[in-house]
Amino acid sequence: MGAAGLLLATPAQASPKEDPTTLTDPTTLTGAEIKRIREQQAPKPAWKIAVDFAMSKRGTPYVWGGASPSGYDCSGLMLRAYEHGGIELPRTAAEQYGAFSKKIAWKDLKPGDLVFFHGLGHVGMISRPGYMVHSPHTGDVVKEERLSDWRRESFVGAVRPDPKGVRLWARLKEQRSAPAPATFKATL
Template sequence: MAAHRKPRQRSIGGHTARTAATLALAGAATATGFDGTGHAEPQLTPAQVKAKVDKLYQEAEAATEKYDGAKEQADSAQRRLNALRDETARKQQKLKTARDALGSIAAAQYREGGFAPAWQLALSGDPDRYLDDAAFAERAGDRESAAVSRVREQLREIEQLRGAARVELTSLRSRQAELRRQKKTVTGKLAEARRLLARLTPRERTEIAGAGGTGPGRASRSASDARDALEQAGSASAPNARAAEAIAYAYAKLGSPYVWGAAGPNAFDCSGLVQAAYRSAGISLPRTTYAQINAGRRVTRSELRPGDLVFYYSGVSHVGIYVGDGQIIHAPNPSAPVRLAPVDLMPFAGATRVA
């Protein structure tokens, strides 16, 4: 019988070792590249970073406007729900009073030797069902019938209020879910923009922040300085006192930070600044750009007068206040405060006159 021999293990050497090493190096080269770059993101120029950041800010602002709209609707739903709950509580108190009155009537009849149907109603665990008994109406006296009618009506009203509250609660939860979705979108876009900007030098970031704007030297003025600046710049006069007041408010907020979802008094997003400016002038505007554009009379680019609202991008996701001399005041994005800018800096989508 042939002896069973354990096969000898071959060491990795010679050609085999060289092949393995070659494959390993090839894999490493594929993963990282011999020059250290491989699949890493390519180095972007400041101009390319600016283009990407501008796009992210635009997308974030579109989501911000949706967030603002959802928040406005959620707040309204919450107010309606609170009002319904308050009304239900008042109705329940009235129901208790009415049932107590029925109990008093029944107690009096019991002392006189009778056990009125009203007493059965007061003790019933399901009074509405009991009231459906046609025999009750035949047995109840006039006084009891009136009291029972009040109880029955109050039960019906309470159930209607509870139904309306359930609808509002569903609406509120839907709006809150939309808020969470838009908040996630906004924060994601802004985080990506910050990551791109962090790759630039401080000087490059400053140049990007100032591009298309007016620089920090024009970022803070008082309301009186604002009016003086309008005259010195040779701008057309505001057409009325309300437009002038809104413009003065906007000038007074130059340099205020951009914060998404904010509507003043110390920070703003674009539609929040417009809303606050006209609120100071006694005019109530909707919260979002896509509602503000329909809040007044549409005007063309050539018809612009100081105080008009100018909207940008195809989705109407940005707005500024025209102040004359080819300039708007707007809240641009998180990288720049409230500032003056050329009216044609962004793609024109429409304009509205609200004062």
């Protein structure tokens, strides 16, 4: 370490055009900058990728049996959304519901959860608290919709395809609300 507590490049480490004595100015990273960098480097959970994918398809027409950019049915949209997040789902709504042993109650819904209605005849995905994204029926398009009383009455159950990602996201949210770490000094 140099006299000022800085790491200096030795002539062998310095590039031919660099004078090692000019590397005495530290680069200071604030706690807020460190926090921002950590957040940018945090892995994005599968459920978040799935929600982003499904939301990006809003306006795409409903196509019975569809699972492509030209059109989606309800389960085809969920299939492709989670596929983008690295999680394989079965093809139909009933199979998607049956693929997970743990069921989620209405009061415990979180973004990314798959919600099932009408005797497992329809599936959507929680996009944010109180809303779902889905491909409703022939003649309609992929859209985000508020979870209404009518939806609550026809609710069969829900599953969480990415429980580890939900826990990870909760930890990341805690870290975001925590104070920034102390300022560090780094040298280049």
